[in-house]
Amino acid sequence: MSTENTETEERTVRCMIAKVGLDGHDRGARVVARAFRDAGFEVIYSGLHKAPDEIVQAAVQEDVDVLGISILSGAHNTLVPKVIAGLEEYGAKEDTLVLVGGVIPEEDREDLKDEGVAAIFGPGTPIEETIEFVRENAPER
Amino acid sequence: MSRKEETEEERRDENDELVDRLLSGDQRALARTISKIENRSPGYRDLVSRLHEHTGNADVIGLTGAPGSGKSTLVDKMAERYREQGETVGVIAIDPSSPFTGGAVLGDRIRMASNVGDMEVFFRSMSARGTLGGLSTATTDAVRALDAFGKDRIIIETVGAGQNEVDIVRTADTVAVLVPPGSGDAIQTLKAGILEIADVFAVNKADRDGADRTVKELREMVGELSMPPAAGSGHHGHHGADETGLFSDSDDRNEDDDEDDEDWTPPVVETVAKTGEGVDGFMQEVDEHRTWLAESGELEEQARERYAAEIRTLLRQDTAALIHEEIEARGGIDEYAERVLRKETDPYAVVAELMKPVEDCVRKERQERDD
Incomplete structure (x- = not known):
């Protein structure tokens, strides 16, 4: 747009909303995707039934600031660590904000956070709360 | 303007490191480089400058067409076939962003079903942010990054709607335009700008009603556009409107390929991207166009014009x-x-x-x- 001195950086928060594993319910993921878009974020939606590898590939290549994983199947304890290990392999764990949405029992939450999940948003979380969290915690790069 | 605390020198060192990593095949470095280009981050010009000398080895294909014409699905099939040939692939998919909030949902990735987990296919979604003439520049620079990274084939995919999109696909060596069948009106709108830049037409979803007619109409239109009325002498002119069979045209017509310095007449092929039918024929035409570009000297000429622009x-x-x-x-x-x-x-x-x-x-x- 201009010489570099006067050029203003156009930073937009990039997010990926991912559905992992054998779970065909993506109403929630779609609602979040749309709300994120309306909040001015760029959202990449993964589509259904993705393997952890695919999510990692997409998150790395798209260089997303935020990875939101939606899981309603109960397999979060195996799937989420796999995704995070994959991010680590590509050096992307440190500066990707990983969020989990869906039905996560209270007793599993600490373990997920230890794995590197920044926040967990269960059913009924107001979408504004999630957006606010992203705005405040999206990594500075 | 932002991040004043970072000195020019630090930025240079950072770019040094990023370029080294990119050239040595680090996925993350490539992804980050494209982000910097897209964001116009401080120092991105220096970054792109350094990449330039490492470019020039990739075939760049632009793919455009109306929403729903099957671009993403075709890109997926193309990437799959290039991989079968042992070639590496970069894809840049451009989606228009929501003009009110600047946000966007980028959904083209969903269709990349054949290449999941294959890191040799680098797929990147870009929104149309920064549309004030900046998008085609950002696309060109992102293509440079993929080229320098060593991708053999780079596909730029965008919705064909306006001048902006025309400018984007023009950054490619070969431009393919997808037309859904039965779209008499769509062909009318194609006239405005898109038609002139097409090197290959694909009537996609050719198993649907009206495909034959769309092929015929397109061929007539190409015939009107292509220059010399000296019938049938064109590189591709002879397999024109009389052939209607699905995919019949790419087989037996290489015999006149030694006729050099002919102008290129855009061929019209039929594809069903979803099943993969006709995709080989389509890709053959894309390759032939590339060969023609190289042999006619047009490739260099095009590059020269692009750099001037x-x-x-x-x-x-x-x-x-x-x-x-x-x-x-x-x-x-x-x-x-x-x-x-x-x-x-x-x-x-x-x-x-x-x-x-x-x-x-x-x-x-x-x-x-x-x-």
């Missing part, structure tokens, strides 16, 4: 920014507009006043150079 675009942007800076320093453009309104001055006089220091400086420098 790029230099002009950057110059326009930078001079505009310099002038903008000057106007701001003088209190903003509103003041000038107000004075024009009150008839104290006129637009030409204002421009003359603002341009004077620039002209003086440029001419003085030139004088000194020439002496």
Whole structure:
């Protein structure tokens, strides 16, 4: 747009909303995707039934600031660590904000956070709360 | 403007490291480089400058067409086949962003079903943010990054709607336009700009009603456009409107390929991207166009023209920014507009006043150079 001195950086928060594993319910993921878009974020939606590898590939290549994983199947304890290990392999764990949405029992939450999940948003979380969290915690790069 | 705390030197070191990592095949470095390009992050120009010398080895294919014409699905099939041939692939998929919030949902990735987990296919979604002429520049630069990374084939995918998209696909060596069947109206709209830039037409979803007619209409239109009325002598002209069978045209027509320095007549092929039918024929045409480009010398010519256009675009942007800076320093453009309104001055006089220091400086420098 201009010489570099006067050029203003156009930073937009990039997010990926991912559905992992054998779970065909993506109403929630779609609602979040749309709300994120309306909040001015760029959202990449993964589509259904993705393997952890695919999510990692997409998150790395798209260089997303935020990875939101939606899981309603109960397999979060195996799937989420796999995704995070994959991010680590590509050096992307440190500066990707990983969020989990869906039905996560209270007793599993600490373990997920230890794995590197920044926040967990269960059913009924107001979408504004999630957006606010992203705005405040999206990594500075 | 932002991040003042980072010095020029630090930024240079950072770019050094990033370029090294990119050239050695680090996925994350490639992804981050494209982000910097997209964001116009401080130092991105230096970054792109360094990449330039490593480019020039990739075939760049632009793919455009109306929403729903099956672009993403075709891209997926193309990537799959390139991988079967042992080639690496980069894809840039451009989606228009929501104009109100600047946000966007980028969904093209969903269709990349055949290449999941295959890191040799690098797929990147870009929104149309920064549309003020910047998007085609950003696309060109992102293609450079993929090229320098070592991708053999790079596909740029975008919705064909307006001038912006035309500018984007023009950054490719070969432009393919997808047309859904039965779209008489769609062909009418194609006339406005897209038709002229197409090197290959694909009537996709060719298993649907109306495909034959669409193929025929397109061929007629291509015939009207292509230059010499000397019938049938064109590279591809002879397999025109009389062949209607699905995919029959790509087989037996290489015999006249030795007729060089012919103009290129865009072929019209039928594809069903979803099942993969006709995709080989389509890709063969894309390859033939590439061969023609190389043999006719058009490839270099095109590149030269593109670089010239790029230099002009950057110059326009930078001079505009310099002038903008000057106007701001003088209190903003509103003041000038107000004075024009009150008839104290006129637009030409204002421009003359603002341009004077620039002209003086440029001419003085030139004088000194020439002496």
